[in-house]
Amino acid sequence: MQLKDKSISGFFWVFLDQVGGQLIGFLVSIVLARILFPEDFGLIAMTSLFINIGNTLMDSGLTSSLIRSKENKQIDYATVFYINITVAILIYFLLYWTAPFVAQFYKSPILEEILRIYTLTFIVNAFFAVQKAILVKRMDFKYQLLISIPSIIISGVLGIYLAFVGYGVWSLVYMYIFKSIIDCVLYWILIRWRPTFEFSFPVAKYHLKYGINICFSSLIHVVYTDMYNLFIGRVYNSVILGYYYRANSTKTLIVNNLSTALDKVLFPVFAHIQDDNERLKHVYQRVMQQVFFWICPVLVYFLIMAEPIFIFVFSEKWLPAVPYFQILCLVGILTPIQTYNVNILKVKGRSDLVLRLEYVKKPIFIIGIIISLNYGIMALMWNQVIANLIGLFINSYYSGKMINYTLLEQIKDLSKTILVTIIVGLVAYFLLTTLQISLSPIALILLIALICFCLYLGLSYIIKNPPFLEFNIIFKKLIKSRR
Structure with missing residues (x-):
């Protein structure tokens, strides 16, 4: 094969x-x-x-x-x-x-x-x-x-x-x-x-x-990521940490469905073509667009619809987790892009560079956590967004040099998806504020999801968004291979 x-x-x-x-x-x-x-x-x-x-x-x-x-x-x-x-x-x-x-x-x-x-x-x-x-x-x-x-x-x-x-x-x-x-x-x-x-x-x-090097870079990342649990549990209490845990695990669930699936497949794929920079860039470019095409609108939808979703799914006792979840959705949009930029460094054998970048990034992020603690837990949530943006700039700079694919080019390739997502997000917000009084949470969730899904695919087809066209090809091949 x-x-x-x-x-x-x-x-x-x-x-x-x-x-x-x-x-x-x-x-x-x-x-x-x-x-x-x-x-x-x-x-x-x-x-x-x-x-x-x-x-x-x-x-x-x-x-x-x-x-x-x-x-x-x-x-x-x-x-x-x-x-x-x-x-x-x-x-x-x-x-x-x-x-x-x-x-x-x-x-x-x-x-x-x-x-x-x-x-x-x-x-x-x-x-x-x-x-x-x-x-x-x-x-x-x-x-x-x-x-x-x-x-x-x-x-x-x-x-x-x-x-x-x-x-x-x-x-x-x-x-x-x-x-x-x-x-x-x-x-x-x-x-x-x-x-x-x-x-x-x-x-x-x-x-x-x-x-x-991979171990130590992962270790630094794990310590930093779980440091939020550490500080929230120590400075606040297990109840607030439980709300944060529910918000973060729900966000992770959404992101992992697509990004982890692709990551498991693509790391060995990248490893097979690690010596061919042109081919590696081409594959990476298509992957980035495809992942972002699906994750971005889904997370924006969940961000807007967070309150009725939490009421219906988890019950009203989990409503305090909603603001945390909404901010973490923004983090989730950036996460897959960061992951694939780091994977480029790994498959190129630059695990030493991956580790050095962790030495540079994480002290900056930890300082941000310490400062944020003085302004409450919501400041701590927003610090995650800022930290992920900084990490994206740093990771993409070095991976971009290796395969000649800069962050500016990446943003340009993702621009159509961003535009369509913003339009659909505004429609979802309008529908939510208009219909939430008259409809039950489940009816509201399903109706707005259906409208937004059709609108998103329709607009993507009209503007000929590349990942949408690519998905059509992949889907047809999957159907053909199953026969």
């Missing part, structure tokens, strides 16, 4: 995985949000910094190195496998020992036990990280769909049952642990690769040389 056809097929399966998995996960989160309280989700958010740090250190960027490497042997996979497990065990015991200090920092004793149990996922995840990387490298996303959907359904049902019978925050903890276990079992059943008893220090050095 040619790389182009493989990419289209891969995107089809990953998109099904993302949409199916996220939709099921979203339905589970709706039920849990109606049963549990904001402070339960706030407690989970307090652990997110430590969970994400542990997962980042466990992987150490080694799976990215496996995906990027043009040729891997059994000893490459075995070496990475044993490194992942060893690091995961060390990180687990480190966090087990530091759990009391974390609980003391947040003034929440229950966090000690939550961390000690929740972090068992590090060890479980380490056992199938290589198998997962093999599937991504092969661009065999059909198997990932067959694994992720059952694990989300089974663990979700367990989480809902435990929440219903009164387990509170523990229903979330056990749900996440059970999901990791199911993923691990299914990866080992469906993927034939097995580790052999061999280890190579030169191979470890080769992958660590690339992976360690």
Whole structure:
């Protein structure tokens, strides 16, 4: 199968995985949000910094190195496998020992036990990280769909049952642990690769040389991203953090459906053509336009319709999360563009530059967080928008130099989508203010969504927006390939 056809097929399966998995996960989160309280989700958010740090250190960027490497042997996979497990065990015991200090920092004793149990996922995840990387490298996303959907359904049902019978925050903890276990079992059943008893220090050095920079840059990014949870949980309380957690997870759900699907497919695609700058630029240009074409209007719609959506989906007890969600939608629009600019640096083998840029960006962003804390939580939200804009300028400058695709050119390519989105957004706002008194939340959501969707596609067709025309071609090929 040619790389182009493989990419289209891969995107089809990953998109099904993302949409199916996220939709099921979203339905589970709706039920849990109606049963549990904001402070339960706030407690989970307090652990997110430590969970994400542990997962980042466990992987150490080694799976990215496996995906990027043009040729891997059994000893490459075995070496990475044993490194992942060893690091995961060390990180687990480190966090087990530091759990009391974390609980003391947040003034929440229950966090000690939550961390000690929740972090068992590090060890479980380490056992199938290589198998997962093999599937991504092969661009065999059909198997990932067959694994992720059952694990989300089974663990979700367990989480809902435990929440219903009164387990509170523990229903979330056990749900996440059970999901990791199911993923691990299914990866080992469906993927034939097995580790052999061999280890190579030169191979470890080769992958660590690339992976360690990715690891540290990811670590800096994780610490910065979860620092919002850290400060909100410490300066305010678990209830406000629960509202922020719900707003951020809802935004992430929307963004991840498309951007993560494309990211899983395109990183190995970019890796295949990393030495052809002209082709890399062409593929990247089309990807950027396609991602922005779908994410931008969706997030603008959710920004405008946030209040009726939250009332209908999560109930009125979650209304304080609406202002946070609306600002985070602006962040979500910028996120995929940043991600793909960084991916260019990665596939070009410049993980050292990725790390250096994190050293430059994150101190600036942290200063912004500290200053924002003096002006309240809304200032903290707006700081995220400013930080993402700064990050976009920095990332696109260096990636643009490598493939001769500057930020100005990117904005020019996205200008038609921006114009149509603004028009449709204004129409949505007008319809909301006009109809919200006379219609129920669900009727309002569906009617305005239908009008805006038709208007968006109609205007895109009229002005011949390139990503819209490109999507027609991709859609026809997908239909043809399914026959």
